[in-house]
Amino acid sequence: MPHRNAPLTETGRLRLARCVVEDGWPLRRAAERFQVSVTTAQRWASRYRALGEAGMADRSSRPRRSPRRTPIRTERRIIKVRLARRWGPARIAHLLRLAPSTVHRVPRYGLARLAHLDRATGRVIRRYERDRPGELVHVDIKKLGNIPDGGGHKVLGRPAGRKNRTNAGYGYLHTAVDDHSRLAYSEILPDERKETATGFWARAQVFFTSCGITVERVLTDNGSCHRSRLWRDTLAAAGITHKRTRAYRPQTNGKVERFHRTLLDEWAYARPYRSEQERRAAFPAWLHAYNHHRGHTALKGQPPASRVPNLSGQYT
Numbered sequence: 001m002p003h004r005n006a007p008l009t010e011t012g013r014l015r016l017a018r019c020v021v022e023d024g025w026p027l028r029r030a031a032e033r034f035q036v037s038v039t040t041a042q043r044w045a046s047r048y049r050a051l052g053e054a055g056m057a058d059r060s061s062r063p064r065r066s067p068r069r070t071p072i073r074t075e076r077r078i079i080k081v082r083l084a085r086r087w088g089p090a091r092i093a094h095l096l097r098l099a100p101s102t103v104h105r106v107p108r109y110g111l112a113r114l115a116h117l118d119r120a121t122g123r124v125i126r127r128y129e130r131d132r133p134g135e136l137v138h139v140d141i142k143k144l145g146n147i148p149d150g151g152g153h154k155v156l157g158r159p160a161g162r163k164n165r166t167n168a169g170y171g172y173l174h175t176a177v178d179d180h181s182r183l184a185y186s187e188i189l190p191d192e193r194k195e196t197a198t199g200f201w202a203r204a205q206v207f208f209t210s211c212g213i214t215v216e217r218v219l220t221d222n223g224s225c226h227r228s229r230l231w232r233d234t235l236a237a238a239g240i241t242h243k244r245t246r247a248y249r250p251q252t253n254g255k256v257e258r259f260h261r262t263l264l265d266e267w268a269y270a271r272p273y274r275s276e277q278e279r280r281a282a283f284p285a286w287l288h289a290y291n292h293h294r295g296h297t298a299l300k301g302q303p304p305a306s307r308v309p310n311l312s313g314q315y316t
Contacts, residue, residue, distance in 0.1 A: 007036050008044070013056040016041060017048030070102055078106050086119055118251065125251060129298075130179040133308055134213040136243075138256035139201065139220045141192045142173040144268060146276040171276070173263070174200040177256045178213060181307035182296055184259055186287055188280055194228035201234065212310030217241045219253055262290070 008016065016034045019025040020041065025033075031041040047055030074096075081092050089103035096103075112124050130136045148168040174197060175186040185204045189196050201218075208215055218235060220226040222244055235242045245252040267286040273279040295301040 008034065008040075010056045010058075013044045014048070014053060017044045017056070020045040021048050070106060074098070074102075075106050078103055079109060079111070082108075082111065083122075086114060086117060086122055088114060133178050133180045133183070133211075134208065134215045136179040136217045136219055137204075137208070137215050138177045138179060138253050139204075139218055139226070140175055140253055140256040140260065141197070141223065141225075142175065142260045142263075143192075144171050144173055144188075144264075145169075146171055147273050147279055149275050151272060151274040168276070171280075172196075173260065174204075175256055175259060175263075176201070176204040176208075176218075177259050178208065178304075178308075179219075179255060181213075181304045182255065182259070182299065183208075183211065183213070183291055183304040183308055184287065186263070186283075188283065192223065192225055194225040194230045197225040198228075198230050198234050201231075205238065205240075211308050213308065215240055217243055219243045219245065221245050221250070221253060222247055266290075 012034060016030055016036070019030045019033070020027060027038050027041045027045070030045075031038045034041070044056065077096055078092055078098075081087060081095060085091075087095075090100050092098075093100040093103045116124055118125055146168045171188045172190065172192045173186055174189055174192075175184060177184045185207045187200055187203070189200060205215060215238075218240055220242070225231060226242075226244065232242060250257055263286075267283060268279065273282075290304070292303055292305045294303055296304060299307065
């Protein structure tokens with residue numbers, strides 16, 4: 001099949017070639033008639049003379065010889081290491097004493113990308129997305145070290161920052177992310193006890209309800225606060241089904257884990273704050289930008305609000 005910008009299909013090539021070979025048209029006239037170059041018209045006319053209609057079919061662009069191709073034995077060694085250790089090109093090149101560019105050029109022979117694999121087991125990661133907002137909400141807690149007054153090591157340097165950090169304490173980011181829209185609600189709280197986690201969820205549910213989202217299921221890890229009777233009874237009273245991830249399998253709760261990684265890169269460690277209060281003061285604005293303005297790669301560059309009609313004003 002010709003590419004989408006090709007001026008000639010197989011039928012058009014045959015018509016052009018017959019105009020030149022059988023009807024005696026000059027190459028330039030035939031090229032103008034079919035809106036191609038003279039070189040193209042000559043190529044199809046020559047193939048028609050040599051092969052007839054069969055010569056109008058597409059041919060592979062692969063060269064007959066590739067004298068500089070990596071030897072098959074070397075390719076097999078590269079693929080063997082790739083399968084056994086699940087390493088990237090740079091580490092494989094160091095082990096086999098090759099140039100990283102050489103390893104990059106070797107085709108993967110149907111192997112999945114490393115980004116799509118679970119490095120521990122080698123299995124392809126199954127990715128999913130719920131069909132509607134509220135069908136599943138991911139909840140998780142992230143422990144984050146507080147910034148001491150005067151700044152940490154990014155402001156004062158390593159020695160002074162380490163000394164200034166004494167008794168700075170920790171904050172706990174409680175986060176709920178909707179699976180379908182990636183809409184996030186997050187708070188910085190002093191601990192991760194069951195009363196704190198349950199109170200956070202009560203406020204998160206109010207937030208999702210105000211956005212027109214009815215929460216049906218909640219997915220959490222196996223932390224003690226999420227295994228408590230208080231957490232269980234709170235969700236049951238609201239008619240919400242509670243699901244827990246498999247032990248030692250954080251990938252199951254990957255959407256909120258990925259949100260925390262983005263949060264660390266773009267807010268928590270984005271610039272050198274001089275106090276924890278300064279960093280926390282910047283959090284609400286960043287969270288609003290994430291929900292309403294920041295393009296999300298999983299949403300084709302649109303922000304989470306674009307998938308929540310009642311939040312973006314697109315009422316249905």
